[in-house]
Amino acid sequence: MADARPGIGTRIVRWIDYRLPFMATMEHELYEYPTPRNLSYWWNFGSLAGIMLVIMIVTGIFLAMQYTPSALLAFDSVERIMRDVNYGWLVRYAHANGASMFFAIVYIHIFRGLYYGSYKAPRELLWMLGVIILVLMIATAFMGYVLPWGQMSYWAATVITSLFSAIPVVGQGIVTFLWGGFTVGDPTLHRFYALHYLLPFVILFVVLLHLIALHRFGSNNPLGIDLKGPQDSLPFHPYYTVKDFFGLSVFLLIYAFFVFYDPNLFTNADNYIPANPMQTPNHIVPEWYLLPYYAILRSITFSLIGIPAKLLGVISAFGSLFLLFIVPWLDTSPVRSSRFRPIYKWVFWLLVIDVLALGWVGANPPQGIVVTVGQIATAYYYIHFLILLPLLGKIERPRPLPTSIAAAVLSSKTKVTAPAVSMDKP
Amino acid sequence: MLTVGALGAVAISATVWPFVDTLNPARDTLAAATTEVDLAPVAVGQRLTVARRGKPVFIDHRTPAEITAAQNVDPSQLRDPEADSARVKKPEWLVIVGVCTHLGCIPLGQKTGDDRGTYGGWFCPCHGSVYDTSGRIRQGPAPLNLAVPPYEFTGITTIKIG
Amino acid sequence: MMPIFTARLLLAAAALIGLLLLAPMLSEAQETPPLPHQQWSFDGVFGTYDKAAMQRGFQVYKQICSACHPVKHLYFRDLQALGYTPDQVEAIAASDQCTDGPNDQGQMYQRPCRPSDPIPGPFPNDQAARAANGGALPPDLSMIVKAREGGPDYVYGILNGFKPAPAGFQVAPGKYYNEYFPGHQIAMPPPLSQGAVTFADGTQATVPQMAHDVATFLAWASEPMLDVRHRIGVRVFLFLIVGVGIFYAAKRKIWAPVH
Numbered sequence: 001m002a003d004a005r006p007g008i009g010t011r012i013v014r015w016i017d018y019r020l021p022f023m024a025t026m027e028h029e030l031y032e033y034p035t036p037r038n039l040s041y042w043w044n045f046g047s048l049a050g051i052m053l054v055i056m057i058v059t060g061i062f063l064a065m066q067y068t069p070s071a072l073l074a075f076d077s078v079e080r081i082m083r084d085v086n087y088g089w090l091v092r093y094a095h096a097n098g099a100s101m102f103f104a105i106v107y108i109h110i111f112r113g114l115y116y117g118s119y120k121a122p123r124e125l126l127w128m129l130g131v132i133i134l135v136l137m138i139a140t141a142f143m144g145y146v147l148p149w150g151q152m153s154y155w156a157a158t159v160i161t162s163l164f165s166a167i168p169v170v171g172q173g174i175v176t177f178l179w180g181g182f183t184v185g186d187p188t189l190h191r192f193y194a195l196h197y198l199l200p201f202v203i204l205f206v207v208l209l210h211l212i213a214l215h216r217f218g219s220n221n222p223l224g225i226d227l228k229g230p231q232d233s234l235p236f237h238p239y240y241t242v243k244d245f246f247g248l249s250v251f252l253l254i255y256a257f258f259v260f261y262d263p264n265l266f267t268n269a270d271n272y273i274p275a276n277p278m279q280t281p282n283h284i285v286p287e288w289y290l291l292p293y294y295a296i297l298r299s300i301t302f303s304l305i306g307i308p309a310k311l312l313g314v315i316s317a318f319g320s321l322f323l324l325f326i327v328p329w330l331d332t333s334p335v336r337s338s339r340f341r342p343i344y345k346w347v348f349w350l351l352v353i354d355v356l357a358l359g360w361v362g363a364n365p366p367q368g369i370v371v372t373v374g375q376i377a378t379a380y381y382y383i384h385f386l387i388l389l390p391l392l393g394k395i396e397r398p399r400p401l402p403t404s405i406a407a408a409v410l411s412s413k414t415k416v417t418a419p420a421v422s423m424d425k426p
Numbered sequence: 427m428l429t430v431g432a433l434g435a436v437a438i439s440a441t442v443w444p445f446v447d448t449l450n451p452a453r454d455t456l457a458a459a460t461t462e463v464d465l466a467p468v469a470v471g472q473r474l475t476v477a478r479r480g481k482p483v484f485i486d487h488r489t490p491a492e493i494t495a496a497q498n499v500d501p502s503q504l505r506d507p508e509a510d511s512a513r514v515k516k517p518e519w520l521v522i523v524g525v526c527t528h529l530g531c532i533p534l535g536q537k538t539g540d541d542r543g544t545y546g547g548w549f550c551p552c553h554g555s556v557y558d559t560s561g562r563i564r565q566g567p568a569p570l571n572l573a574v575p576p577y578e579f580t581g582i583t584t585i586k587i588g
Numbered sequence: 589m590m591p592i593f594t595a596r597l598l599l600a601a602a603a604l605i606g607l608l609l610l611a612p613m614l615s616e617a618q619e620t621p622p623l624p625h626q627q628w629s630f631d632g633v634f635g636t637y638d639k640a641a642m643q644r645g646f647q648v649y650k651q652i653c654s655a656c657h658p659v660k661h662l663y664f665r666d667l668q669a670l671g672y673t674p675d676q677v678e679a680i681a682a683s684d685q686c687t688d689g690p691n692d693q694g695q696m697y698q699r700p701c702r703p704s705d706p707i708p709g710p711f712p713n714d715q716a717a718r719a720a721n722g723g724a725l726p727p728d729l730s731m732i733v734k735a736r737e738g739g740p741d742y743v744y745g746i747l748n749g750f751k752p753a754p755a756g757f758q759v760a761p762g763k764y765y766n767e768y769f770p771g772h773q774i775a776m777p778p779p780l781s782q783g784a785v786t787f788a789d790g791t792q793a794t795v796p797q798m799a800h801d802v803a804t805f806l807a808w809a810s811e812p813m814l815d816v817r818h819r820i821g822v823r824v825f826l827f828l829i830v831g832v833g834i835f836y837a838a839k840r841k842i843w844a845p846v847h
Contacts, residue, residue: 037846079661082813089813155531159552162530181455183480191449234846242842246835253828260821261633264734272735278475278482280531282551298553301567309567310528366553538760539773
């Protein structure tokens with residue numbers, strides 16, 4: 001039966017797999033991996049975020065080969081990338097707009113998790129790893145924004161690092177340590193560059209943990225109920241690979257629009273002026289994805305129980321992320337999906353509007369009504385997580401849950417006699 | 427066991443410290459800190475900006491009205507109580523570090539036509555801190571007065587900062 | 589379920605758009621009028637730089653602006669993008685003097701510029717520029733269109749914005765009233781006047797014409813790769829639209845038995 005002998009390729013794969021089960025693991029986790037059959041397009045954003053991370057790392061590495069991290073040369077080296085390096089403009093615009101796309105995707109991913117209760121048992125660690133990724137992304141993006149060494153780069157770095165001076169006693173010492181000098185300067189730029197290169201790989205590692213935690217119990221789904229049997233799920237391939245590819249191609253269309261036709265929409269004109277330590281721009285604004293935190297930071301204009309306003313602002317801004325971190329224990333409702341939570345469903349959208357309002361506040365000078373709106377929105381953000389979420393679990397009467405995903409999906413269709421899905425591999 | 431633990435702790439901190447300390451200001455950053463300034467060309471009412479350690483130092487040749495305004499404030503009413511006399515070596519010359527004590531922006535007020543804020547001193551555009559003609563914080567989020575750098579008069583109209 | 593969800597999403601989107609529309613009303617407290625929008629050849633998806641306008645704009649820069657403003661990021665070789673031949677670029681370069689050196693004696697020396705040289709600015713450093721301009725620093729023009737809100741409209745607005753100051757407006761000595769400059773007091777005297785240059789192609793050298801041409805030139809100076817970016821973008825878009833169609837069809841086909 002010499003004919004039945006597998007080909008050389010298969011034999012090599014088997015030889016490797018026997019010693020290092022790489023292909024077998026991939027097949028198990030990417031092909032067979034049972035995925036709820038009712039996932040909506042809101043579940044596309046996880047894999048999109050992963051792809052975006054890869055795009056950022058690849059474009060970033062190629063930019064790093066052309067960029068010079070020195071206060072004297074950084075700005076000019078970026079201009080050289082834009083003007084003289086072959087396709088340098090494409091790689092830089094893809095990287096700069098990629099940051100905005102990455103955050104947009106991740107924010108949608110987070111709000112999807114909040115709406116469908118994806119953080120509830122047994123997925124608490126999965127959620128917390130995600131919040132850690134968000135914090136690392138913020139740090140990475142902030143340091144990346146400093147690298148072009150424009151006016152906004154310089155002054156954003158100054159203002160944000162100066163936040164640490166709010167810490168009593170050791171604050172100023174910490175700031176000098178962060179700067180490596182008495183102002184933001186050459187040593188600061190250099191270390192930010194090193195960290196901006198390092199952190200994405202840390203993110204990659206946490207993403208790996210995020211995936212391991214995800215595959216332990218599988219994806220949550222729009223109904224928020226557990227898989228009851230094989231009729232509730234579909235193999236990941238081809239069903240979700242093709243759906244993810246479709247989502248990716250739509251996303252790339254949007255991404256390409258910004259890269260090719262409005263590449264500077266998300267940046268501030270001031271950042272095309274070289275950094276000038278002797279002059280502050282009239283209106284310092286962070287990138288759009290940091291505006292809500294910035295708004296919370298500025299909204300605290302009063303001191304409380306002996307804590308000065310500046311320190312309190314810093315605590316509140318970091319606290320807004322910490323609340324996300326502990327959300328699995330703030331939400332006391334046993335029901336995951338908002339579809340069966342008649343009150344939370346609306347409270348969720350109030351939170352979305354609240355965060356958008358915070359973004360608007362962060363983009364505008366803190367005068368007049370902006371301050372008031374900022375303080376109300378900040379208070380509401382904290383009320384949402386600290387009062388409404390724990391309270392709703394107690395007072396809300398959830399609607400009855402369907403018995404299984406298959407029952408819910410099939411009851412909305414004409415009766416299908418045979419099981420709609422066979423588990424055969426394609 | 428305790429000895430091993432103590433030895434280990436010493437070894438770890440002795441190894442980590444050199445790495446941490448590389449991030450502190452280097453010797454070349456700490457050096458080069460004095461600046462000589464000739465004040466003779468600065469007319470009464472004029473303000474001059476000089477750079478020291480990469481930060482602007484504001485020098486204000488104050489008018490008599492500005493000096494009186496600065497002196498006629500009860501320090502105990504201020505957020506960061508300091509008498510004007512404690513902030514100047516000669517009342518007509520105010521020398522301060524032009525970095526807002528809130529989050530490190532450069533306040534406006536050095537150029538003609540700048541917004542100087544309601545107290546005629548300096549106004550920080552970032553978060554709206556207002557300083558008076560002695561560089562003391564009067565309104566807005568900044569916690570402290572604009573710092574006075576170490577300086578001395580080396581002549582009648584020359585100073586050495588640092 | 590989905591339609592309700594979408595409806596609420598639309599509600600949130602509407603709230604966001606509302607806020608965005610409200611934002612400029614609140615932030616634009618100072619009374620600078622909005623910049624009038626001009627028609628630019630490089631606007632839109634298929635926009636490209638108008639070479640004739642760029643050449644006229646370069647002439648305006650060379651004869652007027654370059655007395656005070658540098659174009660720090662431009663090299664003579666870049667001027668080929670304006671439609672000049674390599675010989676013409678060489679001639680333009682040779683009409684300027686560049687500093688080179690040190691020579692064998694250790695001295696810096698002047699020589700005619702070559703295409704590979706950066707276009708020299710009017711002043712050796714920023715201090716010299718300030719000293720010659722009453723303390724004001726004429727900004728680098730090779731980044732000006734990207735470094736100002738409004739881009740080419742800002743440049744056009746400033747060049748056409750010189751007006752007599754309104755009654756009661758105090759203009760400081762050495763400053764000029766300009767409608768579109770933040771704070772209205774600009775240190776630059778009105779640079780353009782009717783017929784200040786003579787265009788080789790016979791175009792009337794009116795102030796709006798010169799302003800429009802020089803803004804086109806400066807837009808190119810800020811973003812020289814726009815033409816190629818727009819061209820590649822169209823191809824990428826066509827490719828991606830086909831991709832979206834194929835994947836949508838594949839998705840429909842694969843999911844058909846499940847739905």
